[in-house]
Amino acid sequence: MRYGYYCEECEEAAWPVSTRSELDWLLRREHIVREVARHVQNGLDSWMSEALEFLEHHRGHAVLLTRKN
Numbered sequence: 001m002r003y004g005y006y007c008e009e010c011e012e013a014a015w016p017v018s019t020r021s022e023l024d025w026l027l028r029r030e031h032i033v034r035e036v037a038r039h040v041q042n043g044l045d046s047w048m049s050e051a052l053e054f055l056e057h058h059r060g061h062a063v064l065l066t067r068k069n
Helices: 020-028 030-039 046-057
Strands: 002-007 012-014 063-068
Touching (some): 012 046, 020 046
16 A cells, blocks of 8 residues: 545645655645755655655645555
């Protein structure tokens, strides 16, 4: 089973390679992760970068944590 994000308004999904708990954590603390990203030299893990890109593209939309088998 894989977890990801789903935008109800655009009906688009993203499936960063990570666990449900990590994706949920990032969704709830996006502002903190963005601030950390500004200050790290080595960059974020790829799943975090992918997730932030999706969330930025769908800013202001209803984004849910979802799963697929």
